[in-house]
Amino acid sequence: MRKKKSSHKKVTFIVGSVIVGLVVLMAVFPRIFTKYNPIDVDVMASLSPPSLKHLFGTDNYGRDIFSRVVYGARIDLMMGVLGTVVPFFIGGIAGMLAAYYSGWFDRILIGLIDIMMAFPFTILVIVIISILGNGIINVYIALWLVGWMSYAKLVRGEVLVLKNSDYIQAARVAGFSDGRILLRHLLPNVVSAAVVYAVSDIVLCMLTGASMSFLGLGVQPPTAEWGAIMNEGKSYISYAWWITVLPGLIMAVTGVGFSLLGDGLTDYLRRKGR
């Protein structure tokens, strides 16, 4: 029974890795996948359905949708990864320091998080992008400003539990410096929970970023980005379904890939932890 389960886990992990690997490849070397330029307008070929020439068809400007999806991978992947990694560090460090030293810093941090978390996530992101203006950099900043809190909360909780453990107390008694205790003893123990969360967060950040451009915020035209492609295709949905359906499908598959990968990773970290 146990063996069967782990082999099944292995399969999903492999499937996840392959999907994510392909998307990363698209993001890094888009030229391998398509000969078209994603922003080249070809009015004569506008709104052609999927064919061998245009795998995913073309949009109203005659731009090749497949090439737009391929080139869009870079931005969407960056939104997922940057939107996760930066908050991971900022939030993680803030949470760890706050929990370890307690005192005023901890109180301010917790107060700030309580207040910020009371605002609806989506509205906060929209308002921040509106303040900063459209542009992909501003989408990242908005994701950072709202994303770090979960990590701070998570890491803080873990550190609070560990801080009073016999093991850390022993390290203190032994006269180790704070820096050493934090880096050598606390960090390795709290990082796995944050990593598990981060992997699922990649998908969430990607989805949030794409939803913003779907709402017309975020990336500037004619930049290829998955949410933006779908937004542009929305007006044509009743007779040129491919502009909306196919990029969304790729996005969903990418998300599932990350999910499977994250699931496998969680399992691995859990087993290692025990």
Add this chain to the structure above:
Amino acid sequence: MRQFNYIFKRMIQMIPVLFVISLIAFFIIRLVPGDPARLMLGEKATNDAVAAIRLKYGLDRPLPIQYLKFMRGVLHFDFGNSLKFQVPVWNLIVSRLPVTLALTFLSTAISLLISIPVGYYSGTHKGGFFDRLSNIWNLTAIAMPTFWIGLMLLIFFGIVLKILPVGGIGGGFWGHLKSFILPAFTQSLMTSALLTRNIRNAVVDIISQDFVDFARSKGISEGEIKNKHILKNAMISTVTLLSMRMAYMLGGSIIIESIFALPGIGKLTIDAIFARDYTVVQAVVFIFAIVVMVINLITDVLYSILDPRVKY
């Protein structure tokens, strides 16, 4: 009594937080560039008219004074008039809130109806075919873009099959219900997946714990163990998760509401942000924050009822 004290203490603590929240709600929309007076007048706006409008709505007064006016209104349950719609903000909220609440509660109900039986069955039959299937489905549902799912359902049921309305809130009871099916289902996808996974894992954890064996050894019947212990314990973390999701859905309704053309709070908020309708945005953001805080408070209280180990 102790619980009452706890609630009281928490509410006292909320006061300074509320103050900061009101400040943020007031200032955040004013940080966004763009003059509401110019927007109201439209493309054929002359400078004189803009100045006259700013004077009329007090937009020319210093910000601290505008803030005090906002706060004085809040204390009297008066959020002023919407700049864009020219009706009291409160009336707008009252007319839009039911749509968003209905959407949130319907999708919560759908999520619970799916996740409790599925999560429970998966947990008690860990590793089985059904468990694996549900696991894969959950991973998929979490990772899919909501707006895309919404559009796909809309195309399929609205345009291809033509059995469900493509937007709006319909007429009559059945009309409303039909209009809410697709959005509520779309909205519930991710929540039900998260909940199912959570319940399943909680059930797995609890079954492997000693007290279930202990209960069993004391001769408590299997059915009773299931009902009393496993489910109750699994519900603790589920309640926390659910409250987080409900808070998220209230705010996340923006996307669902704009895809399905539902006149709810989310739609109102995004329109107000774009129109720089200061009075609406500050009120909605402020009220949202209070609702989220109340949900959190209720969660904590529920938590303490479900889990007696929690100390005040």
Add this chain to the structure above:
Amino acid sequence: MKKKFVTGKKVMTLLLSAVMIFSMTACGSEAPAEAAVDEGSTEATKEAEAGTENVSGEAAAGEMADSITIVRTADAAYLDPNAESIGGAEVMVMQQIYEGLVKSSLDGQSIEPCLASDWTISEDGLTYTFHLVPDIKFSDGTPVTGEDWEWSLLRARDTETSAYAFIAEAIDTVEATDSQVVITLKQPWAPFLADLCNFNMVVGCKAYYDKVGAEGYNKAPLGTGPYMAAEWVKDDHITLEANPYYHEAGYPKTKQIVFSVVTDDNTRLMQLQAGQADIVSEVPLSMAPVAEKDENLNFQMFDSTQQRYFILNTTKAPFDDIKVRQAFEYAVNKEELAQVIAGEYGKPAASIVSDTQGKWCDTDLQSAAYDPEKAKEMLADAGYSDGIDFTLTIRSGSDIYEQMATLIQSEAKEAGFNITIEKLESAAVSEKYENLEHQATILMWIDDIVDPSGVCGWTVDYDQCNGWYTGLNDTALDDLNTQACSELDETKRIEMYHDIQQKVHENANVLPLFSNGFAYASGKNIEGLYVSPFSVLDCKELVKTK
């Protein structure tokens, strides 16, 4: 007129609606429905329900349906013609409720009598005397008095917060009795009769305004038009009922018109296909092919004065150089723009005045044909042989602007213009225009009156909006425009306006791109749908057969 928008009992209503929702989710009984459309009082709720029933049109027997539903993108914010924010959404409803002394003909070529049966103009062009049609009543039965006319026209001029006060600016005095209205002007003003056709030069009821106040008047106005406001649920729908005292016998033909708001383009058309709606206004041009192909629908394109323009800021590099501006005209493919965006309904435009304005448009003007090589040469002559980079700022939320920007970007690239598109929200964008911080943008214009003074003044009268946000202050041209407004000889006036159009073309600060019609789709059973070139939809002719 009953008061429909009760604001009291707020807390109670919220509690009630919350209770309703809870009971609904708890036991699946009655619905979010009423709560959803509830504006604040139970009275309004009942009427809303009654309204919805009528909308479905099941009640009436016989040939014609009682109610017609028009779906559109946005709700009106005000129904007072002198309110602060007036756009197409407001005008469409106000046109049904109010009437003025005169009106534009349906084809947009001439001016017709309305509440004035005839009129005389003094030799010096300063005094206008209008003879009123007798026995005109407001929709509540109150007779229209001379006092109402004086109050209405002076209010149009003196309301500082009105964006359209300039239309009435020429008025010096108004003296009216119950049978005639005499208007004296400050100086001769040639477009005055055309101005009187504008939506804010209409008669309203002073006594009623004094009674209900500005806010009440905005929500439930009183006019002499074929319809009157019956119910208004903000951002959802406005229901108009036939005016029982309307002065033209036999009109309006349909008892009730509902203007319903559906923001999503797809949804609007789908509601029409599903029979939930009867008329869709402003069908997005991207969806015209669907509407055209659908055999169950009528798709109509009405001639319009709507044109799109490329605006070049002459106070900033690179467009402070007239040679660069002139070169740019050759870098834009107007044919392609018109074709891709409006299909067979798009027409490249050469003059700032729409050719739908007939004689006022200078048809001798030729627009430059797309010639990237020539543009490149001209750029090289101007000293930019390496090409030019600039940012094109557009307003977000408009598919057409975005499409135009994308196409122009790709066309102009061939000619050495590297365009970065900057999409900003309306609010941010208007601030930028106002301060002339943009380099270039795309805007549009729809004339409101049978006269070219609107768009010409907007382009060359620097005080109105800095020369249509181009920052070009051509004083000679400005003076010509002022003269054209007071010139009473029509032939001379036409010449002057043709001159203005040519000079603007030479200045190359405002580049007309293309024009397109107004797209409407309706059910096969709808008759009498007509939209004027000024985007006026006259509902009194509308009929829905069963």
